[in-house]
Amino acid sequence: MTANRSGFPWPSRRAVVRGLLLAGCAALACAIGMAAYLFLYVKPRLPALDVITDYQPKIPLRVYTADHVLIGEFGEEHRDFMPIAQVPDMMKKALMAIEDSRFYEHNGIDFVRVGGAVMSNLRHGFGHGGGSTLTMQVARNFFLTRDKVASRKLNEIMLALKIEAALSKDQILELYMNQVYLGQRSFGFASAAQTYFGKPLGELSIAEMAMLAGLPQNPSRHNPISNPKRAHARQQLVLKRMRELDYISDGQYQQALKQPLRYNTRGSQGFDTHAEYVAELARQAVFAQYKEDSYTKGISVYTTILKADQDAAYASTRRNVIAYDQRHGYRGPETFIELPPEPELRDDAIDAALQKRPDSDGLVAAVVTDVANGKVTVDTGDGEAKVITGAGLRFAGPALSAKAAAGIKLRPGAVIRVSKDAKDNWAITQVPLVAAAFVSLDADTGAYHAMVGGFDYNLQKFNHVTQAWRQPGSAMKPFVYSAALEKGFSPATLINDVPLELPAGGKIWSPQNDDFKFDGPITMRYALAQSKNVASVRILRALGVPYAHEFIEKFGFDPARQPNNLTMALGTGSVTPVQMAGAYALFANGGHQVEPYLIDRIVDAKGVVLMQTKPPAPGDDKTLALDPRNAFVMDSMLREVARSGTGAGATRKLGRSDIAGKTGTTSDAVDGWFAGYSGGIVAVAWMGYDEPKSLGGREFGATLAMPIWIDYMQTALATRPQITRVAPPGLSQVDGEWMYDEFIDMNGVRTLDMDTETPTDPAAVPEALPVETTQ
Template sequence: MTAKRSGFPWPSRRAIGRSFILAGCAALAAAVLLAAYLFLYVRPRLPELDVITDYQPKIPLRVYTADNVLIGEFGEEHRDFVPIAQVPEMMKKALLAIEDGRFYEHHGIDFVRAGGAVLSNLRHGFGHGGGSTITMQVARNFFLTREKVASRKLNEIMLALKIEAALSKEQILELYMNQMYLGQRSFGFASAAQTYFGKPLSELSIAEMAMLAGLPQNPSRHNPISNPKKAHARQQLVLKRMRELDYISEGQYQQALAQPLHINTRGKQGFDTHAEYVAELARQAVYAQFKEDSYTKGISVYTTILKADQDAAYASTRRNVIAYDQRHGYRGPETFIDMPLEPEQRDDAIDAALQKRPDSDGLIAAVVTDVASGKVVADTGDGDAKAITGEGLRFAAPALSAKASAGIKLRPGAVIRISQDAKGNWAITQVPLVAAAFVSLDADTGAYHAMVGGFDYNLQKFNHVTQAWRQPGSAMKPFVYSAALEKGFSPATLINDVPLEMQAGGKVWAPQNDDFKFDGPITMRYALAQSKNVASVRILRALGVSYTHDFLEKFGFDPARQPSNLTMALGTGSVTPVQMAGAYALFANGGHQVEPYLIDRIVDAKGTVLMQTKPPAPNDDKTLALDPRNAFVMDSMLREVARTGTGAAATKKLGRSDIAGKTGTTSDAVDGWFAGYGGGIVAVAWMGYDEPKSLGGREFGSTLAMPIWIDYMRTALSTRPQVTRAVPAGLSQVDGEWLYDEFIDMNGVKTLDLDVETPTDPAAVPETVPVEAN
């Protein structure tokens, strides 16, 4: 029987009650079936928890200086594992406020949030409501996919219960905060702090912590680099929740809201010290031993590099390469692009052009948008137009001339480089095309102190320190003079510096001094100091090419790369900068061969030493390759070069008496060198083009490489005492010059008549026309 109300038949109370009972029974039956399914089918098939109970995070390979400064990191995942006890309390609160406010109250499932999620799913369809706790997210992240299907959610719930039974709340939170992906290849909050803010977790402000706490929900949508507006909105929501939960005071809340955030827009973990070539060499060495484990097992490599030395080497190389480039004029824009009239299309064209040209440490790519009288406006892609005026236009003045060719003339659409000075003024510049290298070693052990393999690693990966085989020019002469000492020559030996022409087998060769001047009879000391080519060739001819060629092996040179003719004295063979540094180390350390080495030790994630380099013991007879007397005399001659000769600027600018070295300039100034030492450090600087060509008619090793060397040494020697050398046994002074005792007869210095034309082996005369070196 039904009651009638307003003409509409309503069900009776008994019928309604019956319906509720039936619905309740159905729900109970469903719950029982679901529970049976979960415990009888799902639970037995859950994975074991070994992966989290014995958690081994994928920690990348890290490379450090000797003084513990991070200079490189390699691995698909940027990750810093931080024990939960070291995570700032406010960072935990920021995360829990937005992700799981009742984390410490529930047992893996927050039924309050779950109820809200169910209602949201009923209204908007499955997958719309989340309700996942931190424990459930750990389960998903370690064991499941992010696929939004019911079966995955059921597995997630059961795994969360299993995890809660196996681990403490702090252990679960530790897993979460170290494992979650937070964008930009960063895993875990410590890594994200470095990626987005360049800071450790302990130094983050409340505002910065709130920004990171907002990332787990959707690292792409809330990424402060790619989506700053959405990231800011998410951060404000986190701060609001923190205030509602009374995690922060009203004052802290308002201060955090107002704080401007300085995001590292490149999204890379920054390194204070530029040592990219060092880090790559270390990576190669570790990979050769540990293969793919290198990038995931938390291996750390401690190099012999010193931060202060590396910083000085990098800055000096960059500064002097740019100085050389500026001396030789503006080459014009890197390219030109069409500039659409429609603003949005124009912005897209500018962005596309700039994406192809990464910045080079202050040399910023920009597109010219306007050229007016005395002013150039450029767009660097950050939305802020850069106006270049006055002195900032001086370097590019030829490109602003009405007579400038189309290839260099500045106009809208020109892609250029600009830089900013300390006062904030912009100037037009360019990326140098010339290459350079610098390396310094501990003279006694061979340990690297600094290495700069090129102008910019991001523009060119080729390491000129270890891979560039170049002609050393006159930087090779000291090794010929060293060979001469073993044959009875002394610094006082007279060499006739007069024109020399040799004929053999129909070949004619007449070497020249670089200034085309001849001084007549000169001492061997003076010949080296002034880098006299003809005198050096005369010495080599007197010694014999074969003998001298064999002698060079004492210094670690590859004999196959050295010529077997008289141009050997002028440095026409091939050497690398690090090979040259190792060779000069023998003069610096008393005659001991050193093997340059970069890695001090390799340790695993637990700190266990996997490899340790044992440097050679000082004054070990096993490493002695050169008579200590020879090294002492050559040191005195190389100090003369740096005091009165072609390297005189080195001693003058550094103000030390223990500076020794030699310039090197090859024919047509294709390569410029300076190799030398002081204070127990041996260093080599080089400059040249990768495709060999002249560096300029007015350029020499003293103008190209020596300024790099001096600028570096000014820093490297600042804390090192001057080196004094003890006179080795078997060496005496005769008329003020050093001579081996066995070459002293009753008449004093043994006479060597170099004016006599010694026969010349036809094979020793080069086929080339005159070769100049300095």
């Protein structure tokens, strides 16, 4: 044995060889032991592969319009299964470039990457290095946890080998690309393409595909919506690897690096057509029948909603609600926050305030950061300050006054709403507090064409179309007039429009016209067109309340919600907008009852029809509830309302002669209505506060609801021909007005005044003085 310079003896060659032999034997023993452990203990305990060989992805419930536009998706997992043959080749390459470039070469274990992972673990500790192939990730996603422990890794390796023996490479890649979680509750690349970019996977650019390919490693950290900087860095790394592997040319690489990415910030629920209230009703119907399977079995619901009609209804409702809100002034900031002087703390405070106030389709939450020299600077959370000047400040002018009250004054820290005007300039606005509803039906079948249950579903889930029971006001009068036709009245019947006084609960009830004017003798046609309250009460008094109360059941009204007294003529009962639409449908379709329905059919994941709605055929005698003559005459009177009465302007603005409808305004303008029809469509618009209060002294159904109705009909009627009604048998004209033939010889009811009315039953007079209705 020799010594080195330090005086320590060098080991002999024999000792070195002996040591190497011992180390080799130990390593061999470890390898044999590990192999024995894997094949004798781990392998027998591996789970069966049924879950992947018979893969059944959890496909969410999807809701569509009648013209196949997606409007809703429900389920914990947003997933859209795509066969591997349909996945774009570039998407596969982007994924393999960053996750497993030798996927088609190894047998489930990439020993080159494993070696690198081992070295990383030795340097930084266990769990730092990965080295998992796509096959190993499939094993982990389907069978294992993500815990970084040795036993899990061993199971992962053995499962990967088992999977590779059972499935082809394409089958494994198909499983991975449809199962992997990519953030925002999205599973699989087809779903993620819609979530992040709002378009199909096949329409993505190389830059967009690279962004998606970067997500599997850490969907939260690399989420482009919540962490755009980290997501961008990851995307650049994917593109670099794609270039290194020659998957893309240098030109494609440079172009992808420079391409700005526009994300679908509304997330996976950001559908092009706003039909949230429709989707929720459909969801409820499916869940009632299929329970939890509704959200995992790939059920699709096709509603009767038409995309163009729904878009028009949504835009019209929002536009007119905002217009009403702007007419009644600026209420001031939503709240105030303290703005710390330190920039980082300041940004945190602003972000916290904005996160509590989601945007409402163009009404963007913002924090005022400066008010000076005729301009207001705000922060909307995107890192870019917005300066509002000139016309953009006009609406909030009172809040900028030196005399403004502290609660409405704009100052730094004020949380407000801003929106872009027609010229793309920012302006101060606010979220309306008033509620609204709109519904349209096919007048012959009852199929929904459009439904807007409120201003913003994300702010209020309550569906005013189906759930809001409100007083209809004068929109109820046509049904009393319809009852009168069956008793010999005609549009020419004269009614004495003079003051009427009736005892009511120890007091005198004296119904008033909305303008407090009386016209003396007027025809029934004129009384309806001008919405005369006193004349309507006289008609009901002559008919008798019990008769009219029973008669209106033909139209689908709940008798328990209608008063059993003379105020029924003034609309003091309760109705929903959809109930009102169904009632007006009888005037539109010749007297046939319709049952409003939303779902056309429900199909399973394989396209098998599970349920199909079959409404009665239009004109079916079994659905006839109202004498066709009655419907015809009432149609002529309701056309007069839209031509020269309280609904005047609807006919002129729409340029059609078949517009028919009736306004409704309750006392103190608490509710505003317009109900009507044209071209085979019946529609109802309503506006009011959830906690009933006046909408304003100068507001009526004609200013509140009718503009919504007209704006919608401009779209809905664009391709529908005008309807010319033919008088049914049994009607004749007498002096230019329609009358039932059987009443002609009896002269019908020619004149109705105080002397010819039947005596009033005390029960028909309200016990307490009712709230008056107008128009």
